Amino acid sequence: MSNEFDNLTLHTDAYEINMMQTYFQAGLQDRRAVFEVYFRKMPFENGFAIFAGLEKVINYIKDINFTDDDIEFLRSQNEYTEEFLEYLRNFKFTGSIRSLVEGELVFNNEPMLQVEGNVCECQLVETAILNIVNYQTLIATKAARIRMAAGDDPLLEFGSRRAQETAAAIWGTRAAYIGGFNATSNVLAGKNFNIPISGTHAHSLVELFQDDYKAFKAYAQSHRECVFLVDTFDTLKSGVPNAIKVANEMGDKIHFAGVRIDSGDMAYLSKRVREMLDDAGYPDAKIFASNDLDEKTITSLKMQDAKIDVWGIGTKLITAFDQPALGAVYKMVSVENDNGEMVDTIKLSNNAEKVSTPGKKQVWRITERKDGKSEGDYITLDDENPNDEDSLYMFHPQYTYINKTLTDFDARPLLKDIYKDGALVYEQPELADIKQYSEDVLSSLWPEYKRELNPQEYPVDLSTKCWNNKMSIIKDVHDKIKNKQDKGEL
Numbered sequence: 001m002s003n004e005f006d007n008l009t010l011h012t013d014a015y016e017i018n019m020m021q022t023y024f025q026a027g028l029q030d031r032r033a034v035f036e037v038y039f040r041k042m043p044f045e046n047g048f049a050i051f052a053g054l055e056k057v058i059n060y061i062k063d064i065n066f067t068d069d070d071i072e073f074l075r076s077q078n079e080y081t082e083e084f085l086e087y088l089r090n091f092k093f094t095g096s097i098r099s100l101v102e103g104e105l106v107f108n109n110e111p112m113l114q115v116e117g118n119v120c121e122c123q124l125v126e127t128a129i130l131n132i133v134n135y136q137t138l139i140a141t142k143a144a145r146i147r148m149a150a151g152d153d154p155l156l157e158f159g160s161r162r163a164q165e166t167a168a169a170i171w172g173t174r175a176a177y178i179g180g181f182n183a184t185s186n187v188l189a190g191k192n193f194n195i196p197i198s199g200t201h202a203h204s205l206v207e208l209f210q211d212d213y214k215a216f217k218a219y220a221q222s223h224r225e226c227v228f229l230v231d232t233f234d235t236l237k238s239g240v241p242n243a244i245k246v247a248n249e250m251g252d253k254i255h256f257a258g259v260r261i262d263s264g265d266m267a268y269l270s271k272r273v274r275e276m277l278d279d280a281g282y283p284d285a286k287i288f289a290s291n292d293l294d295e296k297t298i299t300s301l302k303m304q305d306a307k308i309d310v311w312g313i314g315t316k317l318i319t320a321f322d323q324p325a326l327g328a329v330y331k332m333v334s335v336e337n338d339n340g341e342m343v344d345t346i347k348l349s350n351n352a353e354k355v356s357t358p359g360k361k362q363v364w365r366i367t368e369r370k371d372g373k374s375e376g377d378y379i380t381l382d383d384e385n386p387n388d389e390d391s392l393y394m395f396h397p398q399y400t401y402i403n404k405t406l407t408d409f410d411a412r413p414l415l416k417d418i419y420k421d422g423a424l425v426y427e428q429p430e431l432a433d434i435k436q437y438s439e440d441v442l443s444s445l446w447p448e449y450k451r452e453l454n455p456q457e458y459p460v461d462l463s464t465k466c467w468n469n470k471m472s473i474i475k476d477v478h479d480k481i482k483n484k485q486d487k488g489e490l
């Protein structure tokens with residue numbers, strides 16, 4: 001894709017550039033820092049989320065570059081000094097990024113992406129990274145929920161007309177594919193990402209011919225693969241009989257793949273349509289359904305024994321209708337001090353949920369060797385390796401009396417090197433492999449975490465060292481404030 005907004009360097013909040021200027025003026029622009037991305041609440045109250053967005057993040061980072069136009073625009077704000085603008089002119093991303101791979105399972109309160117570099121570059125990329133990862137992870141997760149409701153039925157992504165603008169349609173489609181969809185109606189997404197494309201026809205075809213028989217016949221004369229939209233003048237009395245009539249007349253000249261129902265009571269209609277197709281000798285013709293569907297309506301329709309084979313899903317998927325934003329945040333966890341040492345940092349809040357976990361970390365997926373199922377995620381400081389331990393003590397970071405000790409386990413590090421010192425060191429897998437990976441990791445999750453309603457909370461624990469580090473930093477901060485208060489400085 002190429003358009004005037006291709007380069008996303010200025011796709012950042014002004015406050016990031018404002019802070020960069022402050023760091024620059026204070027001579028701190030080369031200070032090292034580590035930031036981590038995580039969300040606090042599971043989207044859709046789901047038991048898991050599916051990470052997506054890395055491909056676009058990689059492209060974005062690669063292209064970071066302030067053009068002459070960009071510099072001119074910033075200059076026109078009368079906010080930035082000439083020295084700082086000159087610094088931006090030569091600016092490149094020189095830092096390191098570690099990230100989950102796309103399709104990976106991710107849970108609340110664990111780092112999904114980590115940026116290490118000088119404070120300026122770390123600060124600049126916050127907005128775009130959150131924008132990309134929040135949206136794509138949300139849609140991949142919504143798609144996975146719909147996939148679970150649909151079982152093995154084909155799922156078609158129909159959302160482009162309702163997506164929040166074009167980039168969301170295209171990248172949302174890719175995320176939906178990772179999360180379990182089989183094809184898309186969006187031709188550009190098909191071309192860009194090699195996603196199978198699929199399409200039936202709209203009511204306008206019937207309106208043009210003013211007659212469903214004539215419309216279906218004309219379509220059949222111009223296409224081999226035929227799915228007729230049968231909720232026309234009357235689904236059971238006109239649409240389906242005319243679809244069958246055309247299929248009979250065309251015989252082997254077409255592949256009568258099925259019919260699509262786009263309104264009415266889909267349970268009742270699909271059962272009657274199934275009988276009509278079977279009676280006419282088309283047991284293999286599929287029934288497609290579309291119209292504001294999502295995981296809830298699919299589950300309900302399945303409970304009603306609806307005879308729907310293929311689901312077309314648009315609005316509620318691509319807009320993440322029931323939760324339109326994922327709240328991943330980007331927090332500094334470590335920074336270089338005046339002595340050139342890295343010190344862990346914390347964001348404190350009166351709201352316990354908002355207190356960050358200090359230190360550069362790694363996330364490990366812990367599986368029991370006997371069944372290969374995930375026992376939980378274990379967050380360590382970067383210099384720890386749970387595989388060096390004979391037994392692993394896992395405890396709930398808030399309710400520490402909830403704990404278990406594992407002896408026969410495997411620990412898999414989830415944050416992979418993507419950029420190292422400005423160089424891309426990660427080769428993105430093919431999209432089909434990402435999709436397959438997502439399906440595989442999901443099958444290693446106990447069903448208790450996968451149910452749509454009130455899933456069990458998946459354990460995301462801190463190592464003892466990481467937990468102690470957090471507690472001692474919280475204590476230090478409190479002690480410092482108390483000291484100042486005692487001295488009357490506050």
Ligand SMILES: Nc1ncnc2c1ncn2[C@@H]1O[C@H](COP(=O)(O)OP(=O)(O)OP(=O)(O)O)[C@@H](O)[C@H]1O
Binds near residue numbers: 291
């Ligand atoms: N048997 C059913 N059980 C549960 N939900 C259903 C059933 N049949 C249809 N639905 C869903 O109910 C909602 C309303 O369907 P309806 O056909 O009345 O839609 P509509 O929006 O009024 O129609 P149109 O799109 O033609 O304006 C849709 O989301 C549809 O998918």
Ligand SMILES: O=P(O)(O)OC[C@H]1O[C@H](OP(=O)(O)OP(=O)(O)O)[C@H](O)[C@@H]1O
Binds near residue numbers: 161162292
């Ligand atoms: O319902 P969604 O999940 O978003 O799926 C996409 C919808 O787009 C088309 O409808 P169209 O734009 O023609 O509108 P209409 O069906 O509401 O008339 C199609 O017939 C689906 O109903």
Ligand SMILES: O=C(O)c1cccnc1
Binds near residue numbers: 314
């Ligand atoms: O191909 C279809 O049937 C389709 C595509 C987009 C939106 N609604 C339906």
